[in-house]
Amino acid sequence: MKIPYFLLELDQTEDGRGLEGALSELTSEPDEPVVFVRRSQLGGYGATLKAYQDGSLQKLLKMNGLEDFPGPYDYDLIIIGGGSGGLAAAKATAKFNKKVMVLDYVTPTPQGTRWGLGGTCVNVGCIPKKLMHQAALLGQALKDSRDYGWNVNEKVKHDWEKMTEAVQNHIGSLNWGYRVALREKRVTYENAYGQFIGPHRVKTTNNKGKERIYTAERFLVATGERPRYLGIPGDKEYCISSDDIFSLPYCPGKTLVVGASYVALECAGFLAGFGLDVTVMVRSILLRGFDQEMAQKIGEHMEEHGIKFIKQFVPIKVEQIEAGTPGRLRVVAKSTRSDETIEGEYNTVLLAIGRDSCTRNLGLETVGVMINEKTGKIPVTDEEQTNVPYIYAIGDILEGKVELTPVAIQAGRLLAQRLYGGSTVLCDYENVPTTVFTPLEYGSCGLSEEKAIHKFGEENIEVYHSYFWPLEWTIPSRDNNKCYAKIICNIKDNERVVGFHLLGPNAGEVTQGFAAALKCGLTKQQLDNTIGIHPVCAEVFTTLSVTKRSGGSILQAGC
Template sequence: MRGSIHRFSSILSSIRFYDYDVVVIGGGSGGLACSKEAAQLGLNVAVLDYVEPSAKGTKWGLGGTCVNVGCIPKKLMHQAALLGTAVKDARKYGWQISGPISHDWATMAEAVQNHVRSLNWGHRVQLQDKKVKYLNMKGSLVDEHTVTALTKAGKEMTLTAKNIVIATGGRPKFPTNIPGAVEHGITSDDIFWLKESPGKTLVVGASYVALECAGFLTGIGLDTTVMVRSIALRGFDQQMAELVTDYMESYGTKFAWKCVPKSVEKLPSGALQVIWTDMLTGNEHKDTYDTVLWAVGRAPETKALGLNKLGVQLNKKTGKIIVGVDESTTVPNIYAFGDISQGRPELTPTAIKAGKLLARRLAGRSTALMNYDNVPTTVFTPLEYGCVGLSEEEAESRHGKDNIEVFHAFYKPLEFTVAERDASQCYLKVICERAGVQKILGLHFTGSNAGEVTQGFAMGFQCGATYSHLLETVGIHPTSAEELVKVNITKRSGLDATVTGC
């Protein structure tokens, strides 16, 4: 009897009891998806979310980058710009619009910000409904099972968990070597929360964030310049990137190519004087702006997490967390996914899906891993650009130029005809293996509603779509998307790829 009691007490001492099954640090789209899924599967879950105000003091609620300072407000402001173009087109279609049209920033901003606040509230309600403990606190790791949580007022508490999940995403970077950059500039963390119009704006950078912001600013009638050090849309197909920027230039956005800013100074008038260098000539130039928007990249939110002392391995160059195929870090029981993870797409839908799959694995309900191949995306520039699969450059690098076939077409949307809009940048291409069944490797499309077009074709990639499958698909007429199932001219042929007739 005494021996049995001793064995039982030994078993009890080997079992460690935790406050939670899972603690998620980060209340963005991925962290919320992971925490809600885990709770639905019966786990005891807490999620910590605290947003440090931006350098300009901008702050926001639960939901992360996408909800507050990314996808959602960006798409709504993009829509505001598209409506401006639609009003101009409307006259050609017979609408009697008297007088010049103008845009009021304050009205748009208030409506967008109110919608975002409603989403913040909705997320809080969802967490409560799904029995997830929400803590508006900053989390840092003590060990592989312990998190310290800190409130804005400095109140501290300790949480223990069987598993800790990091999903803190990233924040925009400021250049550190340009005088006045931080003091007088803003980032995408600020632009969507401005109460007043940014006025004449210089956007520094040529990422999708930079081009999307410059696009909607131009679209609502603001004098906007994009300063580009090297190339636009790095990582995307460069032929498509050129079409996007060509359209933007014809749309009214100015570009300062091969230029780098040197300093930003606030003048007595309140205007910002920017001095920059032309990298091709070495000459210096200057101009004044009301707003300077830095879009020069993002940095992962890892510094305050205490990862180094635990031995969680980071990529030295990017600062992101090294993860395995199952989102595990180099320390047991600590996981990371989303923008903070090295080598993962910085996209909301991938973080959401990865978070849900991780929750199912932690709950012992599944062993399925996230598939990061052939993830579709869209750049919401004035002429939208949607893509899925490999760029032409990547396809050439992996398969060799002689082993791929690129089918392409320049097309004119029917809607552009009566409106007499220039369609010279409306283009699509389908990159295939040249031999065998001609498996599709990449699909690219510039045009209206590019996201809606690309989403449907993206499913084909999960099914191993081939060029024959594309041709066997009946198009919907008259649409721009149908041009993808009709494409038959190859780049290799050198023939004119302009679509004529139906």
């Protein structure tokens, strides 16, 4: 009948036994499900079917004041969030001839920045980040080219406005492409903010304040995260975030990057690559959650290439000295170890201190969806189902899951196939590869050295490692013994590789291939039996012979 209902799965619900006891006091019905209509017990499957066939169910609905009942659901699935995960789920669901709606709305940043359909990755994340990283690499390539015989006579200068225009034009084409793809698959797209107002119901509000109400059999929450602010005087008034930097209409000039996340280091890296004066202010450690040896080497490389670091300090006030594009700002910071304070002047302050889940203003409490009150994250089952059976969630808002775009895409596609295609395949959140696009790229898959020691014990892991020097860098004679490779092996499991780490050019391309091998249970012996391609950086993993435990030298004299 496609009538909105609430389903309580006793074996999946917190305090299910207690609820089962309460249910047994209400009814002696032995069949499942036990159906109630507006507090009136109908019975089990047989009784419900009989009531439908003889028309008494329809009468019961009307007797309970549902003369104005809206009828069938408006949609089979409503997705709140038009990022990579939400769009992937929408398109996959549409293949099963289901009626799908996508709600997507970008709340402008404090600086007024907003963007189109596609979510963080496309608009203010992976895509513009990689393009600006590439722009910085081209600057280095121009310097190297002179040593290879290219006569670059005129002084090379970077044009920020031209770059951002090109990047935003590409993003605009992607936004349009997503809208066309949804239209072709007959997915309804509404640029409006979605909020739950009751079981199976959402209210949408567009940028003109117009409200509408829709119903659906199921919902998917895929709202992602947005940058966090410091909560100090002047932060929202004068600072920008990664939501602003990629479309900034002017060159940021002398920049202070606050934070030690991968976003902070990536932005600092490409800004320095354009020749800007860049300082990174770090509260504690670099790249928390990543392998700390790799993080330290990234920081050292960035410092050697002119990026300044202020460690164990946090800003406590940002003041505007002079307005402009860019203007001038004064930053007052306090030590995390003492009462010492310092001041500095910058043209731009970029905050990259972390991100918060966009879950607190969705009306989730109205329909009983539990969230972690501290983090805003949503706990889900292995099927990405929340504690409310008809509501699912994917992406960065999940508690305890990897926060990466391809993970959300995979989870969205697999969820659609399970809900509507009869599949039982779950999203695998283990051994997910990733890359940090700092000037010296860092690719990883599997466990960090710290996590491997914690999981298996230091005596049960073997770490093989080596420095290497890319052949392309030998002619310009730069960065010898800066690129680094290591694998972490579980001794008790035939030296299976449980951690893969690479610091060097094209780390993402290299790591993607090895990630497939890790999925297949790659061992050190299999790596040793693999013949390398010469001369490429990735071949170093086929010749690793020195262990950390041995203390042997891993410095390379040449390529």
